[in-house]
Amino acid sequence: MISIVVWAGSRWLIVAFPLFMVILMFRAWPGRPWYRGLSERKRKGLSRLPLIAYGLLLGLMLLGAAMAVQTDGSQAALNLMVTWVMHSIYASGFEPEEFALERMRGRLSRAVHLRVFALWCGITGVAWLAWWAMSGGDARYRIFLSGATLTIALGGIAASLKVYTRFRKLCTALNRQSQRLLRSLEELWNASSDEERLKLGQAARRSWDDLHELLVTKVDTGFDIPGVFVLPEDAIEELKQAVMAAIDAAPGEEAVLQRAANRLFVIQAACRGRVDAMT
Structure with a gap:
């Protein structure tokens, strides 16, 4: 043997x-x-x-x-x-x-x-x-x-x-940016006018852009070939659709907002215990 x-x-x-x-x-x-x-x-x-x-x-x-x-x-x-x-x-x-x-x-x-x-x-x-x-x-x-x-x-x-x-910096950034996106969605849904909703919707999209940059980052290395991405393309696209649906949803469609928020909560849970604001 x-x-x-x-x-x-x-x-x-x-x-x-x-x-x-x-x-x-x-x-x-x-x-x-x-x-x-x-x-x-x-x-x-x-x-x-x-x-x-x-x-x-x-x-x-x-x-x-x-x-x-x-x-x-x-x-x-x-x-x-x-x-x-x-x-x-x-x-x-x-x-x-x-x-x-x-x-x-x-x-x-x-x-x-x-x-x-x-x-x-x-x-x-x-x-x-x-x-x-x-x-x-x-x-x-x-x-x-x-x-x-x-x-x-x-x-x-x-x-x-x-x-x-690098790992702790990435987890800190993921937690921070997902929280910012959550806050942007909350502010958007609490907007009192169409003009305010338009402005806050654009801010939410910019928050998503920042989070997207982190999701396509490799966890363990900065090189092209070796390394593992934070999330694969299909998972990122699914998350993007949920976030965009929450941004574009009409008032009263709380289920759409909750669906996006739940996915962002998963990202925060994945980073729990790994956040270091001093890095």
Whole structure:
């Protein structure tokens, strides 16, 4: 059993590629009529499969690294580095897109914690490989290797702190802007004249524009390819329709306002405990 796990970990592409193709198939399910005919509970369960599969893939890579420690230190280090690369490439593709607003709190947590976890897998792999390569070399070079390892570790700590700082800034901005949009909607609905409603409606739309900028921001990185968006496009579009309907609704249609407000409350709940006004 151990040899099988080590073999699978050392040949990660054999496992990752077909699994990634299965995930692509999962992502196509929401467009199928049979999928839409399922109950909400079943659809929620099925939409978790890509994330579960990704967790299994990460676990396989780490288990392969652990099993290879005693037999091949270079392979263990390679597994850890590949885990970092794999997360940078695949992370956003495995995050469920259905019910994304309801799952927003977990989505934000996974994005930031897995980013830091993968970062340290890469750092550990690089340091481990360097020490393994020097294990039979001149001991005089080990002092330089120790200094390089310490430098890399300090860089990893700085990068981790930067990721978490970005996370708290983003949560603070999301909470603040969703609250501003709620206040704009309340003021709009309490307007006493058509002229005032027009003015407040324009202000509400500007508040939505500001919130939209945050929703299309990546949680864990500012780069183009790696990283997870706060919400996927479909969830943002659904939220936009609810907000615009509340802005354009006639007086007395409280249900329309409540529908938009409930979605904004979900965003605030996702950020609860993560707000830091001092960042």
